[in-house]
Amino acid sequence: MMPLNAYSKNIVKSKMADFDYIKADKVEGFLLQLDRYENKRLYASYIQRYFEITRKETFTIVNSLMEQDIIDPCFQIKIGERFLPGEYNNLSEIPETIFDEENGYDVTVKYEDNIFVFYKVNV
Structure with missing residues (x-):
């Protein structure tokens, strides 16, 4: 550490x-x-x-x-109550649509509904 x-x-x-x-x-x-x-x-x-x-x-x-x-901010896609695997360092990296394997269909990613922000500490 x-x-x-x-x-x-x-x-x-x-x-x-x-x-x-x-x-x-x-x-x-x-x-x-x-x-x-x-x-x-x-x-x-x-x-x-x-x-x-x-x-x-x-x-x-x-x-x-x-x-x-x-x-630094990090972003993760959230569908309903589930967080999808994968983290994004920039909003521009987030795809417009993503396949939801649990439900079996593509989901349009909406920033206000599907993006969760957290932070990583730089040491």
Whole structure:
């Protein structure tokens, strides 16, 4: 397990200190937690629960982490309650249609209905 880039971590820590909705004592612990997320998925809902903040505030943090190249978005196709195998690093990689083997037919992929976003931590 490698730690996050210290320089990027300090920049994010400084930015997060300016967010009045974040408890300062939780920032360091959160960044230490990210060190343990190598090869794991990070969900926006985890950030929201950890800091006890709104969804909008959560994505302000997500954007700060992405700006410092600490996390990258990943996308997965979801049909109903099922996630299809495969992850995509860019929206442009996602096919317009995909064959649903369980139901036996092609499904048109709609971003708002069928795309699930999570994040990978860059260590």
